[in-house]
Every structure is written in C-alpha cells, then in structure tokens.
Amino acid sequence: MNESVGPQTIKAFEDRLLEVSSTLPKRLKQCADYVAANKDRIAVSTVAEMAEGAGVQPSAFMRFCQIMGFTGFSEMQKLFRESFVGGWPDYSTRLQHLREMQEGTPSALLAEFVEAGRMSLENLVKTVDPQALEVAVELLSKARMIHIIGLRRSFPVASYMAYAFEKMGVPAMLHSVVGRLDNHHAIREGDALLAVTFSPYSAETLDLVEDVASRGIPVVAVTDTVVSPLRRMNATLLSVSEVDFGAFRSLSATLCLAITLSVAVGTARQED
Helix, strand or coil, rough: CCCCCCCCCHHHHHHHHHHHHHHHHHHHHHHHHHHHHHHHHHHHHHHHHHHHHHHCCCCHHHHHHHHCCCCCCHHHHHHHHHHHHCCCCCHHHHHHHHHHHHHCCCHHHHHHHHHHHHHHHHHHHHHCCCCCCCCCCCCCCCCCCCEEEHHHHHHHHHHHHHHHHHHCCCCCEEEEEHCCCCCHHHHHCCCEEEEEEECCCCHHHHHHHHHHHCCCCEEEEEECCCCHHHHHHCCCCCCCCCCCCEECCCCCHHHHHHHHHHHHHHHHHCCC
C-alpha cells in the first residue's frame, strides 16, 4: 500500500475516503470519520492532534494515512496545504487576546461561538457544489409536494424550511416521526424528499431516504461528511462542514444553506 500513489486532488481524496471507509476496522474507521468531518484541520494540525481528535493512537492514524495511499501524515498534509493555501480562516489577534484575558467568561464563550460560526460560513462556499445546488433547487421546485425530515440536531433546520415553504406558498410536509409514525406512505410519485442529517446519522432519516430512493422518488440531502451513507443512496448531496467549539457544533452554515435553498426554490416556483 505504501508504494501506491496517493490522491493528487481533494476530490480524489474524498473519493478514496468514501471507497475505503466501509471496509475499515473500528480504529481506522474512527480516523476516516474524524477526517471526513474535519478536513479543515489537516493542514494546520499535527498527527498527534489528529489522532487525539479521532480517539486513536498516532500509529493507528499513520496506518490510516497509508491506507489512503500516502507514505505518511506529512504527505497527506501537504496535499491540503497546497490545495487551500491562503484560504484558511484564522483566529484574529483580538480573539486570542480575549481568550487570554477573559477565558471562561460568557463574553469569551460568545466570541468562540461567533468565530466558529464565521469559519463555518466561509467553509460553506468550498463544501457546497454549485452544480449540485442548482440540481437540488430544480428537483424541489418541480415537486408536487416537498417532504422534509431532520431529527435531533437537524430538527431546527428541517422545521425552519417547512416554515419558510409555508410562508412562500410552497406545498411541504414536515416528517417528525412523532409516535414513531414515519408517514412514508404519504410520499408519492411526483413528490421529492429533503433530508437533513449529520454524523452520527439518524437511523429513521436513513431508512426513509432508502425507502423513497428505492421507489425512484428524488432525494435532496443536506449532510456533512464525505463518507455519509447518503452518498450511496442516489441522493443529490449538499455538504456542510460546521466548525465545532469544544463538544458543541452550531448550525450557522447549515441554516445559511437552508435559507438559500428555501428562497431559491420559492423563487423558482413563482417564476414557473
């Protein structure tokens, strides 16, 4: 494996990651999942930091790099540093000063989440494929009824889009799985499903997407990592990477994408 040529582009890296992810043992799968959700950290982190984030030993992370086709972490890091040179958002001097002077205060906490949200919004332009966004808008704007599902952390996004569509007169139905009723029989030919889910992925959302996709009904998915199981379900994917602070991740970029998608679909339907 060490003699193979590693991915030469970020797209090739993502394709390779998706290819190997489902076959990896537990520890290496942890590496794959962490890398998929935190590609923005590869260029600026050490192998020890990446391993710690993935919850594995550095030796396991090095093995993962080799399975990806690189001689080691340095070669993988080089790909990301060359691809994103000049594009990495960094912490401002003011924020660093705030951390040092007011660490642990509500003001410092607010600044941390604001910065995480800013970075997430800047990354959104890089993660969302413009062509996929256009396809998603076309599919949803032509649907007789838009069915929306997003549970747990994704529920605020799904419920907001249902609200926005209602205000614009776009036929939409929010699936909340209340009482364990999935309402999948309500989704019929001519409709479309809009699914929102992030790692760890909601089993109910994945089941509904799989059922709907098997019936040939279009699916648009808002999700996070390149190893998302939705990639194998013939869905039109809109990828979002949220920068976390501690154990918390905001929905700044996801809600921005939700607003964009809602308004674009509403506008397209009015034009039709």
